[in-house]
Amino acid sequence: xxxxxxxxxxxxxxxxxxxxxxxxxxxxxxxxxxxxxxxxxxxxxxxxxxxxxxxxxxxxxxxxxxxxxxxxxxxxxxxxxxxxxxxxxxxxxxxxxxxxxxxxxxxxxxxxxxxxxxxxxxxxxxxxxxxxxxxxxxxxxxxxxxxxxxxxxxxxxxxxxxxxxxxxxxxxxxxxxxxxxxxxxxxxxxxxxxxxxxxxxxxxxxxxxxxxxxxxxxxxxxxxxxxxxxxxxxxxxxxxxxxxxxxxxxxxxxxxxxxxxxxxxxxxxxxxxxxxxxxxxxxxxxxxxxxxxxxxxxxxxxxxxxxxxxxxxxxxxxxxxxxxxxxxxxxxxxxxxxxxxxxxxxxxxxxxxxxxxxxxxxxxxxxxxxxxxxxxxxxxxxxxxxxxxx
Numbered sequence: 103x104x105x106x107x108x109x110x111x112x113x114x115x116x117x118x119x120x121x122x123x124x125x126x127x128x129x130x131x132x133x134x135x136x137x138x139x140x141x142x143x144x145x146x147x148x149x150x151x152x153x154x155x156x157x158x159x160x161x162x163x164x165x166x167x168x169x170x171x172x173x174x175x176x177x178x179x180x181x182x183x184x185x186x187x188x189x190x191x192x193x194x195x196x197x198x199x200x201x202x203x204x205x206x207x208x209x210x211x212x213x214x215x216x217x218x219x220x221x222x223x224x225x226x227x228x229x230x231x232x233x234x235x236x237x238x239x240x241x242x243x244x245x246x247x248x249x250x251x252x253x254x255x256x257x258x259x260x261x262x263x264x265x266x267x268x269x270x271x272x273x274x275x276x277x278x279x280x281x282x283x284x285x286x287x288x289x290x291x292x293x294x295x296x297x298x299x300x301x302x303x304x305x306x307x308x309x310x311x312x313x314x315x316x317x318x319x320x321x322x323x324x325x326x327x328x329x330x331x332x333x334x335x336x337x338x339x340x341x342x343x344x345x346x347x348x349x350x351x352x353x354x355x356x357x358x359x360x361x362x363x364x365x366x367x368x369x370x371x372x373x374x375x376x377x378x379x380x381x382x383x384x385x386x387x388x389x390x391x392x393x394x395x396x397x398x399x400x401x402x403x404x405x406x407x408x409x410x411x412x413x414x415x416x417x418x419x420x421x422x423x424x425x426x427x428x429x430x431x432x433x434x435x436x437x438x439x440x441x442x443x444x445x446x447x448x449x450x451x452x453x454x455x456x457x458x459x460x461x462x463x464x465x466x467x468x469x470x471x472x473x474x475x476x477x478x479x480x481x482x483x484x485x486x487x488x489x490x491x492x
Contacts, residue, residue: 128177136173139207143170146201162200165193169208176215181224184212188235195242202243206253210260217264218271225261232257291453295402299409300336304329306377306412328376335373363397364389364424367404371422374408380419381408387426396482399457400424400433403465406454407435407478415439415476426484430463433480436470454478 124131143166147158169190172183187208194200216228236257240250308329362370371383392400404422411420417439425432451467458465463482470477 132174132176135211136170139173139211140167140170142207143203146203158201162198165190165198169194173208173211176212177219180212180216180220181228184216184228187212210256213257214260214264217261218268291456294453295406296336299405300332302409302413303332303373303377332373361394361398362401364392364400366401370405374412377412379412379417381422383422385424389426392484396461396484399461400431400482403433403454403457403480404435411437411439417475429484431482431484435478436475438475441469441476454480458482
């Protein structure tokens with residue numbers, strides 16, 4: 103079974119590498135297309151021909167090559183290339199009696215390119231030109247309605263395929279821009295959570311330091327140690343996050359550590375306790391493995407909730423509770439502070455809602471039990487054990 107899945111994956115990988123190489127080397131792609139078209143147009147010159155047909159001469163073949171050569175510049179000046187191809191084709195028809203072609207390869211490639219790359223006015227000019235050029239070409243060739251119908255059909259198809267490719271490329275660009283915007287928002291949210299939490303704890307400890315130095319030197323030493331530990335932890339998390347922004351050539355030089363998860367919450371609680379806030383931590387239900395993204399989001403939600411307690415709540419105690427229920431992780435952070443305040447929380451509370459929504463969960467923020475303090479209640483959907491390990 104594994105062998106069957108490897109072949110399509112290898113094909114997709116090879117196609118993706120070829121596509122990236124082609125995007126980086128457009129000249130090589132255009133030369134390759136011109137050579138491919140030249141090979142197709144060479145066929146009538148090398149297959150055996152009856153005595154009643156036009157001879158395959160070297161001058162005729164040279165003019166055939168002249169109609170193909172402009173394709174090398176098809177991306178730089180697509181309309182000019184089409185005009186050059188039409189001029190060379192007319193010269194081929196009136197100057198020599200060479201073999202005909204089953205399809206107008208060069209014209210089809212040129213029309214397709216114009217449909218993909220050119221602005222509307224050039225596409226309109228091309229359509230008007232083909233309305234004149236196609237009947238004129240048919241009149242010079244067979245003067246048959248069948249050839250006229252076929253020629254109009256294939257050129258129309260080339261144009262339609264070009265427009266479809268342009269729509270597909272625009273859709274990919276829009277999706278890439280949206281993905282980049284989502285990634286920028288994620289990185290901004292991560293940086294906000296890390297820096298806001300670390301700076302808040304460091305400010306609290308630094309403000310308490312001078313008082314502790316005079317009253318209880320041992321507490322001052324603990325405060326300074328807490329400031330140092332908080333700063334080091336913030337630096338580690340920032341390095342982990344910014345590591346994903348490195349280019350592939352640099353990523354191998356510095357291994358990336360995993361994002362924090364539920365296992366880091368006890369240490370997080372200890373750091374907050376060092377600021378003077380009494381924090382309790384409890385779990386309910388059978389603890390089970392979480393997807394990495396869900397675990398990281400749960401950690402950040404607890405981190406941001408505790409940061410808001412330290413910065414805004416004026417609380418003496420806080421409680422962190424994780425309840426592992428069937429199909430859901432319930433995260434609750436409660437404090438005994440002054441409760442909801444206008445303008446408090448800011449981007450942090452918005453980030454909590456966004457993190458919950460990103461996983462299909464919900465976040466409720468408001469007064470605690472009995473209207474006292476503040477409570478953050480988040481529900482995060484969690485797949486079954488089988489789904490996590492799959």
